[in-house]
Amino acid sequence: MPGNGQAVLRVQDLKTVFATRAGDIHAVNSVSFSLQPGELLGVVGESGSGKSVTMMSLIGLLPMPPAQVRAGEGHFGGNDLLKLGRKDLQALRGRDIGFVFQDPMTSLNPVFTVGFQIMEPLRKHMGMDKARARQRAAELLQLVGIPDAERRLKDFPHQFSGGMRQRVMIAIALACDPKVLIADEPTTALDVTIQAQILELVKELRQKLGMAIIWITHDLGVIAGIADRVMVMYGGQVVEYGPVREIFANPAHPYTRALMTTVPSVRGARAEKLNVIEGQPPMLSQHPTACPFRARCPQAFGRCSRENPARYTVAQGHDTACFWDHETGGERHV
Amino acid sequence: MLSYTLRRLAFAVPTVLVISLIVFLMLDMAPGDPTASLPLTIPLEVREQIRISLGLGEPVLVRYFKWLQMTLVTEPLHVLAGLTGWDIAPDGPRILSWQTRSPVGDIIVQRVPQTLWVVGLGYLFGILIAVPIGVISAYRQYSWFDQVGTFVSMVGFSVPTFFTGVVFILVFSVWLGWLPSMYDTTHVVRDWSSFVFQVKQIAMPVAVLALFNASQISRFMRASMLDNLNQDYVRTARAKGLGEQTVVLLHVLRNSMIPVVTVIAIGIPTVFTGAIITEQIFRVNGLGDALIRAIYVSDWPMVQTITFIFAILIVLFNLIADVLYGILDPRIRYD
Numbered sequence: 001m002p003g004n005g006q007a008v009l010r011v012q013d014l015k016t017v018f019a020t021r022a023g024d025i026h027a028v029n030s031v032s033f034s035l036q037p038g039e040l041l042g043v044v045g046e047s048g049s050g051k052s053v054t055m056m057s058l059i060g061l062l063p064m065p066p067a068q069v070r071a072g073e074g075h076f077g078g079n080d081l082l083k084l085g086r087k088d089l090q091a092l093r094g095r096d097i098g099f100v101f102q103d104p105m106t107s108l109n110p111v112f113t114v115g116f117q118i119m120e121p122l123r124k125h126m127g128m129d130k131a132r133a134r135q136r137a138a139e140l141l142q143l144v145g146i147p148d149a150e151r152r153l154k155d156f157p158h159q160f161s162g163g164m165r166q167r168v169m170i171a172i173a174l175a176c177d178p179k180v181l182i183a184d185e186p187t188t189a190l191d192v193t194i195q196a197q198i199l200e201l202v203k204e205l206r207q208k209l210g211m212a213i214i215w216i217t218h219d220l221g222v223i224a225g226i227a228d229r230v231m232v233m234y235g236g237q238v239v240e241y242g243p244v245r246e247i248f249a250n251p252a253h254p255y256t257r258a259l260m261t262t263v264p265s266v267r268g269a270r271a272e273k274l275n276v277i278e279g280q281p282p283m284l285s286q287h288p289t290a291c292p293f294r295a296r297c298p299q300a301f302g303r304c305s306r307e308n309p310a311r312y313t314v315a316q317g318h319d320t321a322c323f324w325d326h327e328t329g330g331e332r333h334v
Numbered sequence: 335m336l337s338y339t340l341r342r343l344a345f346a347v348p349t350v351l352v353i354s355l356i357v358f359l360m361l362d363m364a365p366g367d368p369t370a371s372l373p374l375t376i377p378l379e380v381r382e383q384i385r386i387s388l389g390l391g392e393p394v395l396v397r398y399f400k401w402l403q404m405t406l407v408t409e410p411l412h413v414l415a416g417l418t419g420w421d422i423a424p425d426g427p428r429i430l431s432w433q434t435r436s437p438v439g440d441i442i443v444q445r446v447p448q449t450l451w452v453v454g455l456g457y458l459f460g461i462l463i464a465v466p467i468g469v470i471s472a473y474r475q476y477s478w479f480d481q482v483g484t485f486v487s488m489v490g491f492s493v494p495t496f497f498t499g500v501v502f503i504l505v506f507s508v509w510l511g512w513l514p515s516m517y518d519t520t521h522v523v524r525d526w527s528s529f530v531f532q533v534k535q536i537a538m539p540v541a542v543l544a545l546f547n548a549s550q551i552s553r554f555m556r557a558s559m560l561d562n563l564n565q566d567y568v569r570t571a572r573a574k575g576l577g578e579q580t581v582v583l584l585h586v587l588r589n590s591m592i593p594v595v596t597v598i599a600i601g602i603p604t605v606f607t608g609a610i611i612t613e614q615i616f617r618v619n620g621l622g623d624a625l626i627r628a629i630y631v632s633d634w635p636m637v638q639t640i641t642f643i644f645a646i647l648i649v650l651f652n653l654i655a656d657v658l659y660g661i662l663d664p665r666i667r668y669d
């Protein structure tokens with residue numbers, strides 16, 4: 001469970017609701033986690049499970065309205081992100097927390113040069129003059145592996161390939177040496193070889209720069225390769241959280257277990273068909289009063305539809321929100 | 335960028351030529367004849383002589399090329415000579431207005447300043463009002479500002495200028511007596527009080543046009559801003575920690591202006607043609623007024639020339655819009 005005193009980011013009971021015309025959408029419900037300095041936290045979960053909304057809530061990037069952060073704390077460097085004023089949050093974004101988004105084709109402004117876009121946060125947050133910022137921008141481009149960096153600063157985004165643009169996005173996110181980098185499915189829009197290159201780059205940059213990273217993905221394979229810790233989300237809640245080895249060796253939540261079987265294995269016998277998790281994702285129209293996964297869960301029993309499980313510790317630093325005990329195969333006595 | 339511009343230009347020239355032929359032929363074949371309005375007592379032979387002297391007897395193609403040469407070379411050179419005092423005016427016949435018997439170029443030169451002042455100011459003020467309204471309406475979508483803006487521009491756009499013009503005259507000239515209802519072209523600005531009078535007499539036609547243009551352009555501006563406000567790059571700009579002003583007025587506005595600038599450029603000639611009505615209402619004797627009068631009396635040379643000028647303006651500003659598009663959008667510039 002979160003609670004480590006030296007965490008760079010500690011989130012407690014975050015709750016985000018979208019008040020839409022068709023009614024409320026409870027996208028994030030009582031999410032808690034912490035991020036240690038230099039660690040890479042992998043966040044997995046199916047589409048709509050609230051991964052992006054969780055991170056965007058913290059940094060105030062959700063459209064408000066309709067979004068409302070109704071409860072929670074987000075401790076970061078002595079501040080509560082959720083209580084900071086707009087200006088303070090702005091000063092923090094891009095300086096202490098960097099972002100990389102999913103689609104590099106649309107995430108850069110088409111009418112400004114790449115150099116200008118990298119220099120913007122440098123000039124705003126670090127107070128650099130033009131010449132100094134340009135020099136630093138060239139260094140950054142070089143750092144993310146773009147050859148001929150000096151000259152390419154003058155190019156526009158459309159003159160770069162998708163993978164190159166994502167490198168540019170990473171350069172922007174890292175411009176001010178942030179303590180935390182949040183990468184929201186940064187490789188989903190890229191083809192497999194480029195994906196591998198970006199992963200390599202991030203691993204390498206992590207060693208060089210030592211920032212903590214939150215890496216959102218659908219891909220457990222990616223998590224296995226780079227994460228220190230894993231957070232599994234379902235229906236706007238954290239259903240399992242723990243060190244990566246522990247989660248892969250000993251998955252506790254039926255959803256996590258199901259996720260593992262959907263990963264096609266490269267070695268070993270080829271499965272007859274790809275496993276899919278049967279059933280529909282949960283409705284998020286109200287605050288959960290029962291386990292959101294129960295309708296799709298092979299282990300579900302009476303209590304699951306009466307009560308929403310809390311997060312129970314199953315091992316050192318490993319917890320799960322489930323009434324079913326994977327070790328005994330029976331009900332958890334809590 | 336240069337090759338892009340040249341390519342566009344290569345399209346524009348034949349377009350102008352085709353239009354010129356159409357303008358010439360259409361009016362050439364139209365019924366109505368300047369001799370038709372002559373008194374019936376004039377004998378037929380004399381009538382025929384008048385027709386020949388007016389150039390109506392020659393084959394069509396000959397007349398077309400003669401006309402084209404006079405329209406594109408002779409008249410502009412005469413006009414230029416008149417404006418600069420250079421000795422470049424060529425000899426040979428000029429296009430004469432059948433109505434006034436003076437060259438069309440000279441008449442047009444007298445008419446253009448009024449149109450430019452009234453219509454130009456109307457358009458300029460329209461843009462200056464429309465852009466901020468469009469930006470704020472989009473940024474505060476569905477706010478009361480946006481609602482009021484939407485309503486006013488709906489009204490401004492759907493009510494024709496001849497109606498708003500008459501309403502303005504009724505209110506400000508007839509009832510309140512603040513502004514003159516007629517535009518006095520002979521008025522010269524000499525001192526402060528004559529300047530004030532000029533402002534007063536130009537206020538209504540400019541306001542009517544500005545309202546109409548602003549209604550249209552602010553809608554475009556709003557739509558374009560809305561398109562861009564939801565784009566991913568806006569989220570990136572915010573994630574970088576930029577202030578809302580920078581995000582909206584630099585990142586979003588710069589992108590939103592691309593289609594709006596194009597629309598504004600393309601709209602300039604249609605504003606000229608559309609202003610014909612406003613000129614009639616306020617008795618501004620501009621280009622549009624000249625065209626209407628020429629049509630009444632079947633003064634074909636005049637009609638042809640003004641129509642052709644409008645056509646050239648349309649092609650020219652389309653070209654300008656294309657080039658502006660290329661300048662504003664690097665994805666096109668570097669194609």
Ligand SMILES: Nc1ncnc2c1ncn2[C@@H]1O[C@H](COP(=O)(O)OP(=O)(O)OP(=O)(O)O)[C@@H](O)[C@H]1O
Nearest residue numbers: 018020025027046047048049050051052053054066
């Ligand atoms: N602007 C919005 N208005 C209304 N509902 C929203 C909005 N943004 C997100 N949601 C809802 O919040 C829920 C969580 O969305 P979120 O984007 O966090 O999912 P995700 O886990 O990131 O999924 P993906 O893997 O597809 O990115 C979804 O049910 C979504 O419909």
Ligand SMILES: [Mg+2]
Nearest residue numbers: 051052053184
């Ligand atoms: Mg997402």
